Amino acid sequence: MRITHADVWRTRPSEKNSFVSNEVHLSFPFLRKKRIKKVLDIACGNGLGVSLPLLREGYDVYSFDKWKASIKALEKNARKEGFNTRGRVSDMYKRFPYKPSFFDASFCFQAIYHGSLLQIESAFREIQRVTKKGGYFFGTFIPYYIKRDKGRYFFNYTKNNGKIGRIYVKLDKDDPFLCYNLAKNCEYMVPHYYFTKDKLRSTLRKYFRDISIKTVPRKDRCISIWFVRCRI
Ligand SMILES: C[S@@+](CC[C@H](N)C(=O)[O-])C[C@H]1O[C@@H](n2cnc3c(N)ncnc32)[C@H](O)[C@@H]1O
Structure with a gap:
C-alpha cells in the first residue's frame, strides 16, 4: 500500500517515527549566541522534530507544511504542552506566505530534498527572502549513497533483525x-534529491554564506545525514 506523509500524520499524529527528525538541538548553541526571536519551521510535519523543541526553548515559532493533516497534528502536539501554534498550509516550492526579512532564523529538516534541484533552489531563494540578513538557515540533506547492481539502483538500510536490506529507487530521467x-x-515514488558534498556546498553558496556541513550518523548505521548551518 502506498503510504504518504499525510497518512502518517493523520493516523499517528503524535508518533516519533522515522519521519520525525532528531537534529534541531544542534542549532541551539548558535541561536543562543545571537538575539534570535522569530523562527520559521518549513515542512513542519507533526512538529515533534523542530517546532516543539523550538517552542520549548522559548522562540516565536511559525510553521507550515503542504498537508492540513500535518498542521492538525502539530496543533494537537503543541496543545498538549500548552503552546499555541502559528501553523498554515503552504508549499515550500512556491512563494512562502511571509513578508521579507520576517524571521531571525529558518529551519527545514528532513524535507527540502523532496523535489528537483530547481524546486530546492526556489526554496533557498524564499528562505533568503523571508530571513533577515545576518540570520541563520539550518537544514538537513541526504548524502548521495545510491549504489548500482545489475542495472538497478538502491540504497542500503538496516532491517529490524540487524541484516542489511535494500530500498530500490528509480532515477529521474533528466537528473540522476x-x-x-x-x-x-x-x-513510494516520493522524490528525494541526493547531494554530493561539493554540489551541496556550491548550491548553498549561491544563496548563503558561512556554510557549515556536518555529517550526523543515524541509528541505522547505513544512513547518515548532513546537518547544514549557514547565514543569510
Ligand atoms: C520527513 S517529514 C519531516 C517533518 C519535520 N520537518 C521534521 O523534521 O520532523 C517531511 C515533511 O515534508 C512535508 N512536505 C513535503 N513536500 C512539501 C512541500 N512541497 N511543501 C511543504 N511541505 C512539504 C511533508 O508533508 C512532511 O510533513
Whole structure:
C-alpha cells in the first residue's frame, strides 16, 4: 500500500517515527549566541522534530507544511504542552506566505530534498527572502549513497533483525541525483534529491554564506545525514 506523509500524520499524529527528525538541538548553541526571536519551521510535519523543541526553548515559532493533516497534528502536539501554534498550509516550492526579512532564523529538516534541484533552489531563494540578513538557515540533506547492481539502483538500510536490506529507487530521467523510492511501504515514488558534498556546498553558496556541513550518523548505521548551518 502506498503510504504518504499525510497518512502518517493523520493516523499517528503524535508518533516519533522515522519521519520525525532528531537534529534541531544542534542549532541551539548558535541561536543562543545571537538575539534570535522569530523562527520559521518549513515542512513542519507533526512538529515533534523542530517546532516543539523550538517552542520549548522559548522562540516565536511559525510553521507550515503542504498537508492540513500535518498542521492538525502539530496543533494537537503543541496543545498538549500548552503552546499555541502559528501553523498554515503552504508549499515550500512556491512563494512562502511571509513578508521579507520576517524571521531571525529558518529551519527545514528532513524535507527540502523532496523535489528537483530547481524546486530546492526556489526554496533557498524564499528562505533568503523571508530571513533577515545576518540570520541563520539550518537544514538537513541526504548524502548521495545510491549504489548500482545489475542495472538497478538502491540504497542500503538496516532491517529490524540487524541484516542489511535494500530500498530500490528509480532515477529521474533528466537528473540522476533525483530518485524516487520504489518500496511500496516507504514513501513510494516520493522524490528525494541526493547531494554530493561539493554540489551541496556550491548550491548553498549561491544563496548563503558561512556554510557549515556536518555529517550526523543515524541509528541505522547505513544512513547518515548532513546537518547544514549557514547565514543569510
Ligand atoms: C520527513 S517529514 C519531516 C517533518 C519535520 N520537518 C521534521 O523534521 O520532523 C517531511 C515533511 O515534508 C512535508 N512536505 C513535503 N513536500 C512539501 C512541500 N512541497 N511543501 C511543504 N511541505 C512539504 C511533508 O508533508 C512532511 O510533513
